[in-house]
Amino acid sequence: MTRSILFDTETTGLDPDQGDRIIEIAALELVNDLRTGSHYHVLINPERDIPPEATRVHGFTLDDLRDKPIFADIADDFLEFIGDSRMIAHNAPFDFKFVNAELKKCGRPVLDYASRAVDTVIMARKKYPGMPASLDALCRRFGIDLSERGTHNALLDCRLLSDVYVELIGGRQRGLGLSGPSQSEGGEAGARQRRRVTGRTPRPMAMPDEGTLARHRAFLDGISNPLWQREK
Known part of the structure; x- marks a missing residue:
């Protein structure tokens, strides 16, 4: 079993070195x-x-957050949740820099970028060179519903990114594996397992009727010098 954490932050600006701070953090x-x-x-x-200008991006004002905890109050809970898992983020250097600045400010250990970071922007640019790599662009590429996305929201963005991430690593068929019920077990038990892993109900494959087979044979008979009838 491989555990990883996909996370996102919203902030007061673009640079913690200039005093910007985290206002929202979400992790899946x-x-x-x-x-x-x-x-x-x-x-x-x-x-x-x-x-x-930051409020226009995420929709939060200071009045919305006055009664919320400061980062130092939630740091231990956050660190407990993420454990030592690898950390996946879209434009990971941005989120890591902010989280580490906050952790350092409250005397907690920082996250090691080199050993833990997975950046989906880099993944997207490698897979689709020269194409837009924003979260919105990737959602549109993969047909992921963006209707709930107005202003940025860390938890919603995590959910969207998790769907994008699955597509970037090869699509939902990855979860089927090469053994176990998803491949070898038939009947309703196998169908339940496939629905659990993929979230989709397998489409039944019907055998062609005799009329369809006859039309196919007639089509093949009409092909001049077909490759499959040539001598090797």
Whole structure:
């Protein structure tokens, strides 16, 4: 079993070195690259003003967050949730820099980027060179519903990114594996397992009727010098 954490932050600005702070953090647990339903989500009082241009991105004002905990109050809960799992984020350097700045500020150990970070922006650019790699663009590419996305929201963005991530690593068929009930077990038990892993009901495959087979034979008979009848 491989556990990883997909996470996202919203902030007061673009650079913690200039005093910007986290105002929202969300994280989803993935096991074998699929969501388990376990998540962490908290709004945070940034202990400073929120510029209007930042509010236009995520929709939060300081009045919305005055009664929320400061980062130091939630740091231990966050660290407990993520454990030592690898950390997946869209534009991971941005989120890691902010989280580490907050952890350092409250005297907690920082996250090691080199050993833990997985950046879905880099993954997307490798898979689709020259194409847009924003979260919105990737959702549109993979047909992922964006109707709930207005202003940025860390928890919703995590859920969207988890669907994008699955597509970037090869699609939902990855979860089927090469053994066990998803491949070898038939009947309703196998169907239940496939629905659990993929979230989709397998489509039944009907055998062609005799009329369809006859039309196919007639079509093949009409092909001049077909490849499959040539001598090797």
